[in-house]
Amino acid sequence: MTADLAQRIVAFDLWHLALPVVSRRDHGIGRVEAEVEVVVLRLTAEDGRHGWGEAACWSVFTGSPEASLAALDRYIRPHVLGRPLAEAAGMTADAARAVAHCTEAKAALETALLDLTGRVAGLPVWALLGGCAQAEIPLSVSLADPDFAADLALVERLAADGVGIVKLKAGVAGHRFDLDRLERLRRDHESLDIRVDYNQGLGPETAAARLRDVAAFRPGFIEQPVAAAQFALMRRLRAAVEVPIIADESVFGPEDMLRAVEEEICDGVSVKVMKAGGLRRAQAVAGIAAAAGLTAYGGDMFETGLGHLAGAQMIAATHAIGLGCEFYQARYYLAEDILAEPFPIREGRVVVPRGPGLGIAVDPDRLDRFARQTLTREAA
Numbered sequence: 001m002t003a004d005l006a007q008r009i010v011a012f013d014l015w016h017l018a019l020p021v022v023s024r025r026d027h028g029i030g031r032v033e034a035e036v037e038v039v040v041l042r043l044t045a046e047d048g049r050h051g052w053g054e055a056a057c058w059s060v061f062t063g064s065p066e067a068s069l070a071a072l073d074r075y076i077r078p079h080v081l082g083r084p085l086a087e088a089a090g091m092t093a094d095a096a097r098a099v100a101h102c103t104e105a106k107a108a109l110e111t112a113l114l115d116l117t118g119r120v121a122g123l124p125v126w127a128l129l130g131g132c133a134q135a136e137i138p139l140s141v142s143l144a145d146p147d148f149a150a151d152l153a154l155v156e157r158l159a160a161d162g163v164g165i166v167k168l169k170a171g172v173a174g175h176r177f178d179l180d181r182l183e184r185l186r187r188d189h190e191s192l193d194i195r196v197d198y199n200q201g202l203g204p205e206t207a208a209a210r211l212r213d214v215a216a217f218r219p220g221f222i223e224q225p226v227a228a229a230q231f232a233l234m235r236r237l238r239a240a241v242e243v244p245i246i247a248d249e250s251v252f253g254p255e256d257m258l259r260a261v262e263e264e265i266c267d268g269v270s271v272k273v274m275k276a277g278g279l280r281r282a283q284a285v286a287g288i289a290a291a292a293g294l295t296a297y298g299g300d301m302f303e304t305g306l307g308h309l310a311g312a313q314m315i316a317a318t319h320a321i322g323l324g325c326e327f328y329q330a331r332y333y334l335a336e337d338i339l340a341e342p343f344p345i346r347e348g349r350v351v352v353p354r355g356p357g358l359g360i361a362v363d364p365d366r367l368d369r370f371a372r373q374t375l376t377r378e379a380a
């Protein structure tokens, strides 16, 4: 073991942040407006280096920021503070057992451990995960504004920025609204890769007929049309339309992915670090999907650039995720991000950082500005 990895983690600091956003967004599962809340974790090693991680939560989907804060501070911290960095995988295993669910909190821990290890070792996180399979990742931006004129203006901006993929959030304001938006987007942006995400918004009575109408507009895929637990219905809908069906809320971790494969509910999966409970478990989800001949997409929650970095580093090292990513919030949705430099997007693609750790640090001044609560803990 090198001396650097023998050093202990001597501080474990948390921020519960509320970050203003630029517009309201409606999804099948719920609404986001005014601000999004995340929890940020900072680990400090004996040499003073930091590792950063984010728990990005959505109460109607994965969990709450309050639960993430409690999971990290009360249940996970005792398994981390004071331990040598070399035991990182033991820490994540202990954290997984210490508190049920709370996948975003576990993701924050593994992200911070990989960031810190990478900074100490002088290697990017993607190198720690096995090396780079894709240095740039095509970006998809979601359209979910109840004011469609505002989304049309966003699409013009995206075209100017070189973004070639959008995901239309559907199943909220009526089927006619969804079809009208698809028709307009298809008419005005012929070459745009349009995907549709229902966020569980359809019921069993209408889902098949609505998906057939939507399929006529040739979306790249249709994501999670019905409730997460409705595996049998997902399977029937998959048989009803030619367009690939992607599972999101139905599949959190590798265990769900195995069941999704066995029950043939989807043609692909939205892989998220926050759902899986970490980068390596997210890679496992993608690996299982690939082994079953399914596609994978790099999804996210309502994240800052810090959460995006964890996802981008994971996808960079994961050949099986071939449908791009949706790390757009830092640039297109938050009024202000928390990274010290802009999250890197160029010509419609996320450019994965090549520096040590996550590659970009957090700006501590912004944490203080957006903090609702701060918890500072040092090793005895």
Ligand SMILES: [Mg+2]
Pocket: 197, 199, 223, 224, 248, 249, 270, 299
């Ligand atoms: Mg989704």
